[in-house]
Amino acid sequence: MTLSPLAACAGPGSAPGVGSTSGAGAGSGITLALNRSLVSLDNKLNQFDAAVTVQRGVRQALTFIDPKLTVQHVLAERFELTAPTEWTVKLRDGVRYSDGSPVTVEDVSTALQMYQKVPGSFLAGLFPEWPTVTPVDAATFKLVTKHPVPTLDYLMANILITPAAANKPEELQGGVGSGPYVVTAANRGTGEYTLQVNDKYWGPAPAIKTVQVRFLPEEANRVVALRSGEVDVIDAISPDAISQLSGLGDVEVQQVPSTRITQLFYNFRKPAGHPLADPRVREALSYAINGPSLIKDVFADSVSPARGVVADTLTGAVQTGEYVYDPQKAKQMLDAAGVKDLKIKIIWETGEFANDTSVMEAVVEMLKAVGVQAELQQFQPGGDISKWRQGRGGDWDVLGNGYPGPTGLALTPLQGMFAGTKEKEATRDTYQGYVFPKIAALLEKASQETDKAARESILATAQKEIWNTWPCMWAFVPKTVIARRKRVENVLLSPTNSYELASVRLNG
Amino acid sequence: MVRYVAQRVGQSILAIFLTVSTVFVLVRLAPGDPAAAYASPLATTAELDRIRAQFGLDKPLIQQYGIFVQDLFHGNLGTSFSFQAPALDVVLSRMPYTIMLAVSAILFAAVVAIPAGVWMARHADTARELGANVAMIAGQSMPEFWSGIMLLTIFAVLVPVLPASGFTSWAGLVLPTVTVGILQIALISRLVRREMGAGFAAPYLTIARARGISERGLTWRYALGNSAVPLVTALGTRFAAMLNGVVVVEVVFAWPGVGSLVVRALETRDYPLIQATVLVTAILTVLVQLLIDLTYPLLDPRVRLGKAVAS
Numbered sequence: 001m002t003l004s005p006l007a008a009c010a011g012p013g014s015a016p017g018v019g020s021t022s023g024a025g026a027g028s029g030i031t032l033a034l035n036r037s038l039v040s041l042d043n044k045l046n047q048f049d050a051a052v053t054v055q056r057g058v059r060q061a062l063t064f065i066d067p068k069l070t071v072q073h074v075l076a077e078r079f080e081l082t083a084p085t086e087w088t089v090k091l092r093d094g095v096r097y098s099d100g101s102p103v104t105v106e107d108v109s110t111a112l113q114m115y116q117k118v119p120g121s122f123l124a125g126l127f128p129e130w131p132t133v134t135p136v137d138a139a140t141f142k143l144v145t146k147h148p149v150p151t152l153d154y155l156m157a158n159i160l161i162t163p164a165a166a167n168k169p170e171e172l173q174g175g176v177g178s179g180p181y182v183v184t185a186a187n188r189g190t191g192e193y194t195l196q197v198n199d200k201y202w203g204p205a206p207a208i209k210t211v212q213v214r215f216l217p218e219e220a221n222r223v224v225a226l227r228s229g230e231v232d233v234i235d236a237i238s239p240d241a242i243s244q245l246s247g248l249g250d251v252e253v254q255q256v257p258s259t260r261i262t263q264l265f266y267n268f269r270k271p272a273g274h275p276l277a278d279p280r281v282r283e284a285l286s287y288a289i290n291g292p293s294l295i296k297d298v299f300a301d302s303v304s305p306a307r308g309v310v311a312d313t314l315t316g317a318v319q320t321g322e323y324v325y326d327p328q329k330a331k332q333m334l335d336a337a338g339v340k341d342l343k344i345k346i347i348w349e350t351g352e353f354a355n356d357t358s359v360m361e362a363v364v365e366m367l368k369a370v371g372v373q374a375e376l377q378q379f380q381p382g383g384d385i386s387k388w389r390q391g392r393g394g395d396w397d398v399l400g401n402g403y404p405g406p407t408g409l410a411l412t413p414l415q416g417m418f419a420g421t422k423e424k425e426a427t428r429d430t431y432q433g434y435v436f437p438k439i440a441a442l443l444e445k446a447s448q449e450t451d452k453a454a455r456e457s458i459l460a461t462a463q464k465e466i467w468n469t470w471p472c473m474w475a476f477v478p479k480t481v482i483a484r485r486k487r488v489e490n491v492l493l494s495p496t497n498s499y500e501l502a503s504v505r506l507n508g
Numbered sequence: 509m510v511r512y513v514a515q516r517v518g519q520s521i522l523a524i525f526l527t528v529s530t531v532f533v534l535v536r537l538a539p540g541d542p543a544a545a546y547a548s549p550l551a552t553t554a555e556l557d558r559i560r561a562q563f564g565l566d567k568p569l570i571q572q573y574g575i576f577v578q579d580l581f582h583g584n585l586g587t588s589f590s591f592q593a594p595a596l597d598v599v600l601s602r603m604p605y606t607i608m609l610a611v612s613a614i615l616f617a618a619v620v621a622i623p624a625g626v627w628m629a630r631h632a633d634t635a636r637e638l639g640a641n642v643a644m645i646a647g648q649s650m651p652e653f654w655s656g657i658m659l660l661t662i663f664a665v666l667v668p669v670l671p672a673s674g675f676t677s678w679a680g681l682v683l684p685t686v687t688v689g690i691l692q693i694a695l696i697s698r699l700v701r702r703e704m705g706a707g708f709a710a711p712y713l714t715i716a717r718a719r720g721i722s723e724r725g726l727t728w729r730y731a732l733g734n735s736a737v738p739l740v741t742a743l744g745t746r747f748a749a750m751l752n753g754v755v756v757v758e759v760v761f762a763w764p765g766v767g768s769l770v771v772r773a774l775e776t777r778d779y780p781l782i783q784a785t786v787l788v789t790a791i792l793t794v795l796v797q798l799l800i801d802l803t804y805p806l807l808d809p810r811v812r813l814g815k816a817v818a819s
Contacts, residue, residue: 037772039591045546119558120547171592188591189601190764192674214762216673217772220657221762224672228664382775386544390553416550427553 029210030488030504033222035236037191037215040171041183043160044118050235050497054213057195057501059160059177062089062108063153067494069259069315069408071153075103075161075178079153084450087131087143087152097176098198103161105141109133110164117169123158126412128447148448150455154315154407180206180502191215195501206502226251226483233484233491238354239300245483257304258480259405259495261311261413262353264289264346264363264398264473269391269433275339276397282470284333285344287326288370289363289474298358299476306475309418309466310403313477313495316410318460320467323474330370343373348400349385350378353478360400363474374398390428398473399432406496410459411447418466419443439465516801520794524787531786532576535779536569542777546589563589576783585787586780590772595784599766603788605675606765609757610750612685617692618743624693625700626727632705640697647694656687656760673762684761688754692746699742703735710734736807744800748793 034050041058043051056064062076073079078090095103109132115123116130131143131152143152166175173188180203181195193213197206214231216222222234223241227248237245237253245251266282275281291305306312307319334342344367346360353359357378364374377396379385387393389401405413419440420430442462449455480497490505543559544551551559560566564575579586588595624640631637663683664672671680707713708731716730732739755767762768766785773781 039593045548045592119562120543120551120555122548122550124555125548125550125552173593187601188593189598189769190605192764214674214676215764216762217768218759218762221673221760224660224664225674225762228668228672230672230676380775382540382545382777384539384541386541386549429552429554 028208028506029212030208030232030506031212031214031230033214033216033225033231033234034191035217035219035222037217038193038213039188039191040173041177041193042162042172043123043158044115044169045121045171052496052498053501054193054195054211055160056179056498057181057211058179058183059162060179061157061159061161062091063157064500065154065157065408065494065496067256067492067499069313069495071157079156081150081152081450082142084148085145088136089141089143091139092202093139095178095202096200097163097178098182098200099163099176100200101163101176103178104164105133105135105139106164107161107167108141108159109135110167111159111161114167114169115159118171122406125416126158126407127155128415148450150448150450150452151407151409151411154409158406178202181211203502207505208501211501223483226485229485232488233482235482235497237481237483239298239302240355242302242481242483243300250486251483252486253481253483254491254493255302255479255481256493256495257311257313258478258497259311259313259408260402261306261309261405261475261477262303262400262402263306263471263475264400265432266471266473267391267395267397267399267432268430268435268471270397275337275342276344278337279468279470280333280337281339281342282473284330284337284339285367285370285372285473286323286470287330287333288366288372289323290325290366291323291474291476292325294359294362294474295476298355298362302354302481303476303478306472306477309463309471309475310410310413311405311477311495314405314410314413315408316456316459318410318463320464327366327370334370334372341371341373343375344397345375345377345395346398346400347377347379347385347388347396349383350380352400353402356400389432391433392428402478408496410463411443411455414459414462414466415443415447418462418471434471436465436469439469513798513802516798520798524790524794527790528580528783528787529573529577531783532573532779533569535774535777535782536572538777540777542589542779545776545778580787585784588773588781588784589778590776590781591778595778595780596788598781599769599784599788602764602766602769603792605763606751606754606767607792608675608681609684609688609754609763609765610747612681613688613692613750613754614743614747616685616689617696617746620689621693621696622700622732622739625697626704626732628697628701629704629708629731630727632701632708637701644694644697647690648698650690652687652691652754652756653760655690656683656757659683659687660760675764680761684754684757684763687757687760688750695746696739696742700732700735700739703738704731707731707734733807737804740800740803740807744796748796751792751796752789 036050038051038054041055043055060074063079064072064074066072075092075095076089077092080088082088091103112130128149129145131145134142134144136142162172162175180198180201182198183193184196185194195211197209216225219238219241225231226234242253246253266276270277295303295305307322308317309320310317312319348356360376367374384393388396403413403417417431418434420435421440422435424430425435439462442458446455446458449458480493480495482493484491487507488504489507490503491499492503493499543556547556547559564572585596588598591598628637628640660672663670670682671677674680713726713730716726755771758765758767770785
């Protein structure tokens with residue numbers, strides 16, 4: 001990896017030239033344009049959706065969550081729950097890194113330690129507790145926890161394995177991986193990378209020999225670059241761009257429902273007696289929102305209505321109800337609850353979801369129609385919204401916010417959002433003050449239940465309980481969208497917004 | 509001369525230090541929390557506290573400043589929060605692209621604007637000058653984001669002969685250069701026209717003409733020569749401004765320069781990266797200004813550095 005100014009001085013990269021219609025060119029390569037800068041090929045600290053595809057092309061985990069959100073074994077040949085607090089894992093025979101060295105049990109153990117040591121890690125929040133590695137033989141080990149973690153096979157899909165000696169408690173900038181590609185050129189400053197096929201790859205050789213990765217933060221740039229053939233695959237596409245690209249003969253727009261849910265989430269730190277502390281009022285306001293119209297007119301059908309408290313694509317998610325548009329009922333319920341001239345403040349961070357401002361302005365009008373006056377406050381990225389969310393910045397009533405489901409499990413976002421306790425609330429670490437001990441207990445029980453059917457039954461009960469508390473005024477599930485040149489085929493887009501580079505092919 | 513340069517260098521170092529110090533304080537007064545921007549949205553309060561401690565953000569501002577100054581004198585501008593790399597290295601990895609675009613744009617502007625300004629001066633108060641003026645005013649009035657998008661639409665989408673974004677080939681330099689250049693051409697050509705107009709009316713030109721010097725010589729050697737100081741000042745000042753990043757153009761063309769970098773640094777409250785960018789661009793700006801000053805005696809023998817201009 002280089003950040004050397006000399007490298008930047010060396011001139012233009014090896015991506016296509018003028019008017020190229022073949023991305024990385026010459027039929028053997030593709031160019032991906034990401035909306036976020038790929039600052040490393042590691043995910044210890046952050047796991048941006050767009051980066052995962054590239055990171056996993058170079059580094060691999062013991063398991064992998066496939067597009068159907070089921071666990072597939074990668075470096076592990078066997079990954080089995082052998083006791084409530086013990087998983088037995090056997091490394092696949094012959095798995096090795098790009099330098100030819102074998103993947104070892106020590107590498108797994110070190111990786112787990114390094115992920116734990118990174119402060120503020122995204123992944124740390126996904127693990128109820130970190131497992132320890134107990135070696136059995138050269139290729140077999142046990143992952144041991146104090147309490148049952150029955151979803152560890154899913155969670156371990158996020159732990160990328162690196163040779164122990166090269167691993168550090170930080171985002172690794174270089175080093176070797178066991179994936180189908182190796183990095184041959186990189187400029188972290190500009191977010192440009194070149195990947196070449198790993199000649200020592202232990203699995204089937206990928207069809208694409210070269211992958212160029214470019215950082216194009218502006219959507220307009222990505223769309224123009226795709227249309228002109230400079231890049232082959234783009235991500236993070238707004239509804240407007242989808243309709244623009246859908247009509248082009250040489251471009252294919254690919255959409256799948258995502259694992260993310262975007263909500264207009266109520267502030268649960270309201271004092272008793274405040275209208276929003278009353279679930280009937282929260283429910284009433286939800287009838288004011290014309291969801292179908294927002295989905296059709298503002299999102300151009302690029303999102304789906306939420307039918308539960310998490311994205312229904314997730315394993316273990318159940319449909320608990322639907323958001324219904326009935327302004328008359330909203331008014332009646334508000335009257336019945338004795339609420340008059342309600343004023344609320346809606347906050348959100350710019351760019352939290354597509355067409356955010358248009359949605360919020362429409363919501364204001366919808367609320368006005370039922371006699372509720374809404375005020376909007378928008379925060380610039382990097383601003384103070386975190387402080388506000390914790391209730392330290394100022395008072396607010398509804399937060400526009402998205403919550404990811406990176407593990408493919410409903411349990412993960414359910415715990416993240418709805419397992420708040422008084423202890424967590426003391427440090428403002430609950431999700432917008434949501435504290436319902438009964439629900440937290442159910443989620444805790446589900447998280448330790450090793451029987452899958454029993455676990456999902458508990459989770460279903462918990463989700464119904466959550467729905468009945470009316471945590472959201474409205475919610476939707478955005479679709480994961482990529483657009484690609486038609487010469488690029490077999491892009492197996494996952495709801496988690498990534499795909500396996502090794503499976504991508506070029507036609508012709 | 510040496511004393512003047514030494515004095516200017518001393519002043520420049522002080523100016524740079526004050527600039528960087530001001531930025532140090534201002535970015536910390538702005539809303540936002542670097543720890544929250546750095547960590548996962550799911551990070552707990554305890555984790556955010558640990559990150560603040562790791563970055564030294566838990567210390568009093570004056571103590572943070574002391575550490576910053578100490579590190580600055582050791583050439584250490586800290587580690588970028590978002591890149592997890594030395595902030596200076598990140599800036600230096602972007603700087604060549606900014607310098608390249610600035611050099612290219614200023615050369616393009618000079619090559620087009622100087623002859624255009626001379627032509628306008630020679631055709632002063634004619635319908636042709638009026639036409640040229642209209643074109644220049646149009647160039648000056650077009651926002652860079654609009655002209656950039658128009659050029660992009662025409663030459664990268666409708667007639668795809670040039671790359672749309674980034675610097676993947678030398679051809680990628682063309683559209684950003686032209687976009688930045690359009691505004692500069694308009695400004696500089698009008699400046700040349702004004703200065704040369706005054707030059708053409710000056711008595712020394714009448715005498716030179718009486719001595720039988722050709723119109724070409726009068727125009728290029730005398731009238732333009734006399735406009736050299738304001739022209740070089742204008743070109744140098746604009747070049748220095750471009751070194752701070754041509755933010756709009758960098759965004760439109762996804763140009764990997766320092767302008768877009770500093771926008772990102774501000775969004776993520778990446779203090780070390782903001783400070784490193786300001787330091788590097790301030791040094792370059794001061795150097796360019798110094799070079800401009802040093803050219804004055806070469807362009808106008810009446811100028812003596814460090815003294816009042818002889819009349």
